[in-house]
Amino acid sequence: LINDRYYFIYGGKLETNDQMRGFDCTSFPMALLSIPSVAPPGYGKQLCDAVGAAKCDLEQVKSADLGKRFKDNTILGGIYILFSAGHVMLYNSDINTLYEFNYGGFKATPAGQRQLQAQQDLWWMRKLGETYRPSFM
Numbered sequence: 001l002i003n004d005r006y007y008f009i010y011g012g013k014l015e016t017n018d019q020m021r022g023f024d025c026t027s028f029p030m031a032l033l034s035i036p037s038v039a040p041p042g043y044g045k046q047l048c049d050a051v052g053a054a055k056c057d058l059e060q061v062k063s064a065d066l067g068k069r070f071k072d073n074t075i076l077g078g079i080y081i082l083f084s085a086g087h088v089m090l091y092n093s094d095i096n097t098l099y100e101f102n103y104g105g106f107k108a109t110p111a112g113q114r115q116l117q118a119q120q121d122l123w124w125m126r127k128l129g130e131t132y133r134p135s136f137m
Helices: 027-032 044-051 063-072 128-136
Strands: 008-010 014-015 079-083 088-091 096-102 105-110 122-127
Touching: 014 128, 027 088, 044 079, 044 122, 063 122, 079 128
Parallel strands: none
Antiparallel strands: 008 014, 079 088, 079 122, 088 096, 096 105
16 A cells, blocks of 8 residues: 555556556456465466365356356355456355456456356366455455
8 A cells, every 4th residue: 555545566567557557357356365476377277276276176167058057056155266268257156146357347247147258168167265255245
């Protein structure tokens, strides 16, 4: 915190340009889950590794199949990181809600209403430990 503002280091440089100070889909969960950094390229798997998120038999799931699981609300209760080759989201299965930071800012969407799209039509989901639950409140 500097002068009542939070700043981020991006590419080894302190970002001070207001136009460049927003979150993206990767830096949002990093800030929320207190992950100080991940090595480039900063993929979802690296975020999962940084917080010890566990595999949960939801690896390489097609968008339509995962969308059906969300609509039917059949994913085991808990909190998760969900990622594809081009996007990262957080998921709270207890209330069936997806959280993301994308163009237009922060979004919390009932998971069954979110149209999933991925570059290779594949998603991975890893379960977070309960110690991260306060970050979802």
